[in-house]
Amino acid sequence: MHITCHLRPIELCVITLRVILVLVCGLLFLAPGIWSSGGYATAASVPPSPVQFAQTIHTDALGRQVQLNDAPQRVVSLVPSVTETIYALGAQELLVGVTDFCNYPPQAQDKQSVGAYNSPSIEAIAMLRPDLVIIAADMATPALLQTLLELKIPVYSVYPRSLKATIEMQRDLGAVLGCTAAGATLASQLEQAIAQLNQEVERAGAEAAPRVLLTIMLEPLVIAGTDTLPGEMLACAGGINVATPGSRYPMWNMESVLAFDPDIIIASPHPGTSSPRDFFLRFKQLRAVQQGNVVEIPADWLQRPGPRIIKGLEALRQVITDAVTHTPEKINATQR
Amino acid sequence: MRPSVRHTYLWLPLCLLFLGGAVVAGLMYGTVPLTPSELVDILLHPQSSGLKSTVVWQLRLPRVGLAALVGMALAVSGTVFQAVLRNPLADPYILGVSGGAALGAVLALTFFSVQSYTVPLLAFSGALLALFLVYLVARAHQAATHTLILAGVMVGSLCTAVLMFLLLYAPADPMRNALFWLAGNLARGEERWLPYGAGVCVILVLLLWSRAGLLDVFTQGEDVAADLGVDIGRERLFLFCAAGLLVAIAVALAGLVGFVGLVVPHAIRLLWGAGHMRLIPAAAIIGAGFLVGADALARTVLAPAEVPVGVVTALVGAPFFLYLLRLRGR
Numbered sequence: 001m002h003i004t005c006h007l008r009p010i011e012l013c014v015i016t017l018r019v020i021l022v023l024v025c026g027l028l029f030l031a032p033g034i035w036s037s038g039g040y041a042t043a044a045s046v047p048p049s050p051v052q053f054a055q056t057i058h059t060d061a062l063g064r065q066v067q068l069n070d071a072p073q074r075v076v077s078l079v080p081s082v083t084e085t086i087y088a089l090g091a092q093e094l095l096v097g098v099t100d101f102c103n104y105p106p107q108a109q110d111k112q113s114v115g116a117y118n119s120p121s122i123e124a125i126a127m128l129r130p131d132l133v134i135i136a137a138d139m140a141t142p143a144l145l146q147t148l149l150e151l152k153i154p155v156y157s158v159y160p161r162s163l164k165a166t167i168e169m170q171r172d173l174g175a176v177l178g179c180t181a182a183g184a185t186l187a188s189q190l191e192q193a194i195a196q197l198n199q200e201v202e203r204a205g206a207e208a209a210p211r212v213l214l215t216i217m218l219e220p221l222v223i224a225g226t227d228t229l230p231g232e233m234l235a236c237a238g239g240i241n242v243a244t245p246g247s248r249y250p251m252w253n254m255e256s257v258l259a260f261d262p263d264i265i266i267a268s269p270h271p272g273t274s275s276p277r278d279f280f281l282r283f284k285q286l287r288a289v290q291q292g293n294v295v296e297i298p299a300d301w302l303q304r305p306g307p308r309i310i311k312g313l314e315a316l317r318q319v320i321t322d323a324v325t326h327t328p329e330k331i332n333a334t335q336r
Numbered sequence: 337m338r339p340s341v342r343h344t345y346l347w348l349p350l351c352l353l354f355l356g357g358a359v360v361a362g363l364m365y366g367t368v369p370l371t372p373s374e375l376v377d378i379l380l381h382p383q384s385s386g387l388k389s390t391v392v393w394q395l396r397l398p399r400v401g402l403a404a405l406v407g408m409a410l411a412v413s414g415t416v417f418q419a420v421l422r423n424p425l426a427d428p429y430i431l432g433v434s435g436g437a438a439l440g441a442v443l444a445l446t447f448f449s450v451q452s453y454t455v456p457l458l459a460f461s462g463a464l465l466a467l468f469l470v471y472l473v474a475r476a477h478q479a480a481t482h483t484l485i486l487a488g489v490m491v492g493s494l495c496t497a498v499l500m501f502l503l504l505y506a507p508a509d510p511m512r513n514a515l516f517w518l519a520g521n522l523a524r525g526e527e528r529w530l531p532y533g534a535g536v537c538v539i540l541v542l543l544l545w546s547r548a549g550l551l552d553v554f555t556q557g558e559d560v561a562a563d564l565g566v567d568i569g570r571e572r573l574f575l576f577c578a579a580g581l582l583v584a585i586a587v588a589l590a591g592l593v594g595f596v597g598l599v600v601p602h603a604i605r606l607l608w609g610a611g612h613m614r615l616i617p618a619a620a621i622i623g624a625g626f627l628v629g630a631d632a633l634a635r636t637v638l639a640p641a642e643v644p645v646g647v648v649t650a651l652v653g654a655p656f657f658l659y660l661l662r663l664r665g666r
Contacts (some may be wrong), residue, residue: 116504220515220521243640250641253523253577255395256367260640270513285390 058176061137061159061169062145068154071178072132078120078135082158083108084119084306089182097128104300104308122147132156132176163232167191186307188231188246193310194236197317201238208324209225210263213288216303218267218279221252230302233309237316239264261287264323266316268299275291291326295319347608351618355404355625362400362632363392398527402589403631403645404624405530406522407596409537409586410587411623413579414597415604415615416544419551420575421481428583428597430575431488435495436466437587442499442514455517456529458589463584466491467577475573481558484576490634520593520646522631533585540582541620547575548612555610596627599657606664626653 023213054070076097077083084100088096092108101117102108114124117139118139125133125148133148137159148155156176160166167187174183201209214234224230225247234241242260243250257265265288267276280286280294288294296318301312363379364370368391378384378392410428417426428434440462444454473487473574474480501513538640544551550571553561561568586593600623604615630648 042503255391256640
């Protein structure tokens with residue numbers, strides 16, 4: 001008697017639990033519609049971005065077929081060079097979100113930031129309710145891409161790793177952002193700049209091509225190889241890269257610089273590091289030091305595949321022609 | 337415990353031979369090829385100018401010197417930490433020194449201007465600060481082994497957390513420099529600091545060597561040490577400070593170079609036994625030679641490009657160590 005009295009509440013609990021379980025199971029089996037229609041079905045039947053605009057299918061840099069509104073209204077750029085390109089297209093009104101690294105043009109920094117280039121905040125992106133997010137193909141982790149797609153946010157990826165790809169990106173971004181004409185103009189400006197440089201270089205002749213070291217950073221000494229955007233720009237401007245053909249961003253040391261003894265050394269000043277001139281001036285026997293051909297060009301002109309590439313190309317050409325006209329006989333004498 | 341007699345008298349010449357070979361390789365190999373006779377000629381005529389002379393005197397010698405110094409400091413401090421903490425996984429960075437140094441270096445790279453001495457100076461200060469924090473905690477409990485390890489790991493974690501937080505706010509360029517700095521780099525030409533660093537390191541190594549008997553007792557366990565009348569707490573704190581200072585100097589000069597401090601002491605124990613009278617000088621010489629040789633290899637295999645030295649130390653050292661482990665066992 002005592003025992004049953006003690007057990008009764010427990011039994012009650014067990015019975016109640018069973019009833020609840022049976023009910024829940026019954027609901028699960030009998031009305032599966034509750035689960036699907038409550039959450040996903042609604043989302044599917046009422047899309048967050050109702051179709052008000054005509055849509056076009058674009059193929060992005062990841063090879064995905066992306067269906068996008070012809071005129072997106074709220075764009076988030078997760079790529080600094082894309083942000084620059086959007087400003088150059090005159091489409092900055094559409095831009096609602098950028099990254100911490102989007103520092104050009106200066107007014108881009110007034111836009112809402114969604115975090116770092118490589119680790120943006122998904123929540124910050126979602127809060128901006130974008131109808132287009134532009135990402136870099138090499139920075140798009142599958143997880144980031146998947147999450148954005150699950151949130152029904154259209155994603156377009158770019159991968160500008162060469163001059164050709166940069167030209168294409170400018171044209172494609174114009175098409176994606178509903179300003180096709182501006183995109184075509186921007187792309188043809190760069191094409192023309194390249195064509196003009198090619199002519200100039202051809203006129204100057206191959207013997208006037210100096211050997212150039214293109215540094216990315218000094219400590220440690222990382223240089224741009226031939227298979228990079230800055231390397232391609234250097235070749236386009238008529239310089240011969242001293243780096244091993246086919247290389248990307250190898251780490252060098254001063255011994256290699258002394259051994260190759262380039263005619264021109266190009267470096268980019270970075271805040272917080274020693275000045276490129278001082279770094280190389282320690283070695284007076286370097287030809288580039290003796291002839292005053294240690295030159296600084298801003299990193300963004302050479303490394304950001306955006307509209308300022310043209311400035312970079314012009315600066316490179318200027319450096320090369322200056323070096324050749326000031327010391328032509330010495331440079332020619334060094335050709336092997 | 338007693339190592340085989342035939343090795344007992346051979347260890348010093350073998351060690352010196354290894355170091356000598358490594359130094360010769362370090363001076364001969366690189367992007368600019370040198371023959372032995374050219375090297376001798378250059379070394380005999382320090383005043384001559386020319387590419388090869390500049391390469392040897394201005395670039396390779398300081399670099400070999402730095403590698404030797406850092407290798408020695410890391411190997412000896414690793415030996416001491418492994419003995420004092422009686423933990424085979426102890427390496428020079430276990431007591432938070434690396435975290436403090438990294439934090440100091442990143443602070444210097446992020447917030448201070450371009451003077452080349454700020455990074456080593458702040459890295460050194462950071463390492464000392466971390467060491468001091470661990471010391472404060474450990475002193476309260478007679479510097480018990482687990483207190484030391486836990487305090488060190490915690491201080492290290494704290495520094496890493498602050499560092500990560502700082503990196504979130506650092507602009508892109510200093511952050512990139514800081515990450516490269518953390519990876520370790522022997523190319524940094526802080527030649528002015530090298531003689532001072534070397535002087536202090538040699539004194540510290542000799543001091544630690546003078547405590548070889550004490551380290552042997554520690555390896556036997558604390559009870560044995562206490563029975564023998566050793567003031568465990570005080571001695572352990574002294575050993576910890578001296579070894580920590582060694583690490584701080586190494587990190588300030590070359591960033592975080594991994595693997596040397598962990599594996600060299602073990603390799604020498606496997607080769608010549610665990611007696612510290614021999615272990616400490618052998619670790620100093622082999623550690624120096626190992627890093628010099630690894631750096632020579634790092635500069636040569638992909639010349640004109642180079643490989644991070646930490647990759648080479650692990651790539652060459654780990655298989656050799658596994659071979660020793662298989663051969664001798666523990």
